[in-house]
Amino acid sequence: MKIAIDAMGGDNAPEAIVKGVLAARDAFSDMEFILYGDQAQIKPLVSNIERIEIQHTDEVIAGDDEPVRSVRRKKQASMVLAAQAVKDHHADAFFSCGNTGAVLACGIFVIGRIKGIERPGLMPTLPTVATDDGFNLIDAGANASSKPNHLYQYAKMGIYYAQDVRKIKQPRVGLLNNGTEYDKGDDLHKEAYQLLKDDPDINFIGNVEATNILEGPADVVVSDGFTGNAVLKTIEGTAGALMKVIKHSLLNSGMLSKLGAAMSKSAFAAVKDKFDTSKYGGAVLLGVAAPVVKSHGASDDRAVYYALTQIHDMVNKQTVQHVIDYFSKEKNS
Amino acid sequence: MKIAIDAMGGDNAPEAIVKGVLAARDAFSDMEFILYGDQAQIKPLVSNIERIEIQHTDEVIAGDDEPVRSVRRKKQASMVLAAQAVKDHHADAFFSCGNTGAVLACGIFVIGRIKGIERPGLMPTLPTVATDDGFNLIDAGANASSKPNHLYQYAKMGIYYAQDVRKIKQPRVGLLNNGTEYDKGDDLHKEAYQLLKDDPDINFIGNVEATNILEGPADVVVSDGFTGNAVLKTIEGTAGALMKVIKHSLLNSGMLSKLGAAMSKSAFAAVKDKFDTSKYGGAVLLGVAAPVVKSHGASDDRAVYYALTQIHDMVNKQTVQHVIDYFSKEKNS
Numbered sequence: 001m002k003i004a005i006d007a008m009g010g011d012n013a014p015e016a017i018v019k020g021v022l023a024a025r026d027a028f029s030d031m032e033f034i035l036y037g038d039q040a041q042i043k044p045l046v047s048n049i050e051r052i053e054i055q056h057t058d059e060v061i062a063g064d065d066e067p068v069r070s071v072r073r074k075k076q077a078s079m080v081l082a083a084q085a086v087k088d089h090h091a092d093a094f095f096s097c098g099n100t101g102a103v104l105a106c107g108i109f110v111i112g113r114i115k116g117i118e119r120p121g122l123m124p125t126l127p128t129v130a131t132d133d134g135f136n137l138i139d140a141g142a143n144a145s146s147k148p149n150h151l152y153q154y155a156k157m158g159i160y161y162a163q164d165v166r167k168i169k170q171p172r173v174g175l176l177n178n179g180t181e182y183d184k185g186d187d188l189h190k191e192a193y194q195l196l197k198d199d200p201d202i203n204f205i206g207n208v209e210a211t212n213i214l215e216g217p218a219d220v221v222v223s224d225g226f227t228g229n230a231v232l233k234t235i236e237g238t239a240g241a242l243m244k245v246i247k248h249s250l251l252n253s254g255m256l257s258k259l260g261a262a263m264s265k266s267a268f269a270a271v272k273d274k275f276d277t278s279k280y281g282g283a284v285l286l287g288v289a290a291p292v293v294k295s296h297g298a299s300d301d302r303a304v305y306y307a308l309t310q311i312h313d314m315v316n317k318q319t320v321q322h323v324i325d326y327f328s329k330e331k332n333s
Numbered sequence: 334m335k336i337a338i339d340a341m342g343g344d345n346a347p348e349a350i351v352k353g354v355l356a357a358r359d360a361f362s363d364m365e366f367i368l369y370g371d372q373a374q375i376k377p378l379v380s381n382i383e384r385i386e387i388q389h390t391d392e393v394i395a396g397d398d399e400p401v402r403s404v405r406r407k408k409q410a411s412m413v414l415a416a417q418a419v420k421d422h423h424a425d426a427f428f429s430c431g432n433t434g435a436v437l438a439c440g441i442f443v444i445g446r447i448k449g450i451e452r453p454g455l456m457p458t459l460p461t462v463a464t465d466d467g468f469n470l471i472d473a474g475a476n477a478s479s480k481p482n483h484l485y486q487y488a489k490m491g492i493y494y495a496q497d498v499r500k501i502k503q504p505r506v507g508l509l510n511n512g513t514e515y516d517k518g519d520d521l522h523k524e525a526y527q528l529l530k531d532d533p534d535i536n537f538i539g540n541v542e543a544t545n546i547l548e549g550p551a552d553v554v555v556s557d558g559f560t561g562n563a564v565l566k567t568i569e570g571t572a573g574a575l576m577k578v579i580k581h582s583l584l585n586s587g588m589l590s591k592l593g594a595a596m597s598k599s600a601f602a603a604v605k606d607k608f609d610t611s612k613y614g615g616a617v618l619l620g621v622a623a624p625v626v627k628s629h630g631a632s633d634d635r636a637v638y639y640a641l642t643q644i645h646d647m648v649n650k651q652t653v654q655h656v657i658d659y660f661s662k663e664k665n666s
Contacts, residue, residue, distance in 0.1 A: 129574045144511055145519035178477055178562045186478035186559060210566035214574040226519060229511045230560050233543035234567035241462045241547040242575050245607050246600070253600035260596025267579070267586035267594070274578050 001030060001315045003308065004082035004091035007037030008060045009098020010297045014038070017097065018045040020304020025051050027305075028312050034091055036078040057081055060098075063297065067101025071109060079103065083110035086290045093291035093311045095282070097299045104142050107285040107292040114320070116327030119143050120287030121154040121225065122294075123161065124232065125280035128216035134280050135213065136162060136220045137176075141229030142285065148191035151175070151222050155196055155204075157286040157323050158220035164317035165281075165310060166219070174208035174218030176227060182206060188224060196222070210234075239275050278303035281310030290320055334363060334648045336641065337415035337424035340370030341393045342431025343630045347371070350430065351378040353637020358384050360638075361645050367424055369411040390414055393431075396630065400434025404442060412436065416443035419623045426624035426644045428615070430632045437475050440618040440625040447653070449660030452476050453620030454487040454558065455627075456494065457565065458613035461549035467613050468546065469495060469553045470509075474562030475618065481524035484508070484555050488529055488537075490619040490656050491553035497650035498614075498643060499552070507541035507551030509560060515539065521557060529555070543567075572608050611636035614643025623653055 005021055007014040014037050021033050032051040035042055039056035046052055059076040071080055079098050083106035085091040094111065096103050100122075108120055121139035128134055138154040139146070155173050162171035175193055177185045182193060184207055196204045208217050210231050223231065250261035261268075282295030282303075291314040295307045314320065338354060340347040347370055354366050365384040368375055372389035379385055392409040404413055412431050416439035418424040427444065429436050433455075441453055454472035461467055471487040472479070488506050495504035508526055510518045515526060517540055529537045541550050543564050556564065583594035594601075615628035615636075624647040628640045647653065 129578055141511060144517075144522075176563065178474060178559055184477075189477075189559075210563045211570040213567075214570055226511055226522075227560050227563050230509065230543045231563050231567045234546075234564045235571050237544040237547055238568050238571035239575055242572055242604070242608070244462055246579070246604050249600040249603040249607075250597055253597070253603055257597045257600040260593040260598075261600070263593025264583055264586070264590045264597065265593075267582040267590040270582040270586055271575070271579050274582070275575070 001093070001312070002032040002034065002091045003093050003095060003311055004085040005033055005035045006079040006082045006096035006098055007035040007042055008078040009096040010295070010299055012298070012300060013097065014042050015045060016299060016301045017304055018042060019301035020308060021052065022046070022048075023301065023305040024308035024312070027309070031308070031312060034082070034085060036081045036085075055081060061102045063099050065099060065102065067099060068105045068109070070099070071102050071105040079106055080110065083107070086111050092315050093293070095293050095295070095307060095311060097295045097297055097304070100294055103292065103294040104285060107288040111288050111290055111292060114287055114289055114324050114327060116330055117153055117157075117287040117323070119146070119150045119153070120285050121150070121157065122283050123158060123286055124283040125277060126232070126235065127214065127275055127277055129214050131216060133166070133216060133219070134277070135216055135218060136166075137228055137232060138220065138222060138286065139225035139228050140223075140232045140283065141225050143225035145226065146188060146224035148188055148195055151188070151192035151224060152195040152199075153287070155202060155220060155222045156326060158222065159202065160319050160322045160326070161284065161286060161314075162219050164319040164322065165313045168219050170203045171219035172205045172217070173202050173220045173222060174205050176210065176213070176221050176223035176231065177207035178209070180207045180209060192222070278306055280306070282307040284310075284314070286323065289324075291315060334426070334645070335365040335367065335424045336426050336428060336644060337418040338366055338368045339412040339415045339427075339429035339431055340368040340375055341411040342429040343628070343632055345631070345633060346430065347375050348378060349632060349634045350637055351375060352634035353641060354385065355379070355381075356634065356638040357641035357645070360642070364641070364645060367415070367418060369414045369418075388414060394435045396432050398432060398435065400432060401438045401442070403432075404435050404438040412439055413443065416440070419444050425648050426626070428626050428628070428640060428644060430628045430630055430637070433627055436625065436627040437618060440621040444621045444623055444625060447620055447622055447657050447660060449663055450486055450490075450620040450656070452479070452483045452486070453618050454483070454490065455616050456491060456619055457616035458610060459565070459568065460547065460608055460610055462547050464549060466499075466549060466552070467610070468549055468551060470561055470565060471553065471555060471619065472558035472561050473556075473565045473616065474558050476558035478559065479521060479557035481521055481528055484521070484525035484557060485528040485532075486620070488535060488553060488555045489659060491555065492535065493652050493655045493659075494617065494619060494647075495552050497652040497655070498646045501552050503536045504552040505538045505550070506535050506553045506555060507538050509543065509546070509554050509556035509564065510540035511542070513540045513542060525555070611639055613639070615640040617643075617647070619656065622657075624648060
């Protein structure tokens with residue numbers, strides 16, 4: 001399999017990207033890579049070019065570029081070239097740590113939607129408290145407004161991913177709603193509830209609330225993109241704020257606390273590790289014609305390596321093909 | 334001023350409720366109370382009945398009762414009687430730690446909406462990381478679906494509260510959206526943005542994201558009720574999950590960590606205090622004809638006392654009257 005890599009996206013590009021690619025190349029003998037970006041910066045980082053091709057380009061999409069416009073205009077940007085390579089069947093999957101909106105635009109407008117999918121959804125894997133399983137949240141923000149059938153399609157796609165990559169036979173699907181009772185929510189969520197409930201192939205556990213999604217009541221949490229985006233950002237923001245308050249408090253509650261904090265270092269490292277979602281890979285844009293994975297802008301080489309492991313799984317297990325097959329049958333049935 | 338109290342609502346009723354009322358009675362010489370609930374349980378808790386009246390009733394609304402139905406049917410429930418007293422002008426404000434949905438139903442259907450207000454909104458005060466100011470989130474879940482004008486009205490009401498109770502002259506108002514750029518969001522949020530921006534009396538700072546609302550970019554964060562509810566629950570859920578992981582980690586990372594944790598106790602107490610929002614009072618249902626305050630089901634007497642302090646402020650500053658005056662002018666203009 002060949003993976004098209006935006007080598008210039010993210011805060012630590014191209015170093016972290018290239019290092020992560022080298023690690024994946026060494027780990028998986030069936031993986032090849034095309035790195036798109038500034039050859040002068042990339043080449044010195046690649047001592048062994050086995051299964052690695054570098055495609056030079058000067059153009060990049062910046063973090064603050066307007067996503068759709070920049071993808072349309074910057075045809076030579078590293079991210080756009082990587083997406084175009086997938087579109088042209090020169091590569092099997094796409095990876096970037098760059099501008100999230102631009103990655104979505106590359107996936108939807110360059111690589112293209114799967115026939116029958118109304119709206120591709122962005123799906124990160126988030127941590128669970130008691131286990132290391134994590135859970136998937138879809139849509140985490142690819143779409144600002146949604147219809148019931150979009151949520152239903154998110155569920156179907158999330159299930160294929162959970163089965164193929166997370167190896168869960170019958171993923172538990174929950175609908176993120178404002179209460180657990182079946183009649184909760186606005187019309188969108190009430191109708192989505194019915195669609196999910198009426199499909200005997202979905203292991204639907206009903207509504208779940210944001211209060212306890214980190215406890216892992218569901219393997220796949222389905223949400224409209226606006227709310228999913230807010231929930232994802234609230235988790236990040238709250239965890240960050242709390243850690244900041246704890247740190248401040250430990251350093252400002254006297255010598256004893258300070259010393260205590262130093263002694264508890266390994267415990268805090270374990271906490272940090274728990275909430276570090278990079279071990280699950282990046283966020284997947286499901287519903288487009290190839291695996292499209294976007295990792296955090298701050299990703300280090302380890303995070304890039306995990307995302308490539310995830311892509312390796314998705315390509316090998318043919319997750320996208322499963323979605324294509326299902327929705328082409330749907331259409332013909 | 335006279336406050337109607339649901340003495341039977343919440344996990345610690347009636348003890349915590351009565352204790353909190355006694356503390357408020359002793360602190361504010363202008364406050365009187367009517368306690369609705371089981372006299373046999375309440376009376377022994379009140380040694381000094383100065384400015385306290387007890388109205389006996391056997392009926393209660395339970396935490397798992399269906400809100401609207403139970404308010405309609407249980408006419409003698411402590412919560413419903415307290416709301417009815419406000420409706421009948423026997424009391425100036427309503428307080429309960431009971432079933433949130435039932436409190437909303439009591440406020441909207443018993444006490445009644447203010448003329449001109451399309452949808453009352455539920456507004457808690459949430460913590461901010463760097464200061465003790467906190468911020469208001471409205472609507473945190475009174476309504477599952479919203480229109481642009483609802484969000485605009487939430488902002489106007491939230492501003493009166495922030496001015497009167499939090500003593501902020503020109504409260505900064507932010508719109509919770511899926512990005513900070515002006516053109517972000519679905520139609521609802523785009524139109525609400527325009528309404529907020531076009532009102533010269535609103536100190537509108539634009540869109541805010543859930544990632545950093547705990548940093549306090551705005552004094553009043555306006556949200557549709559579905560998203561606001563999810564954000565509120567995500568903050569609670571994430572903070573709870575993180576503290577659980579930290580506790581587990583400190584106790585299971587060896588003796589040194591365990592000892593360190595014990596030494597850092599005062600620092601963790603400070604963290605807990607930071608995220609304890611009861612010091613700000615309860616969540617206010619804005620848009621109904623009198624102050625309606627709902628505190629957490631797990632409230633202790635201290636939390637009840639703070640909520641009554643908040644009610645004392647709202648009644649004295651005539652926050653509800655400000656809203657009534659503004660929206661009656663609106664209608665005539």
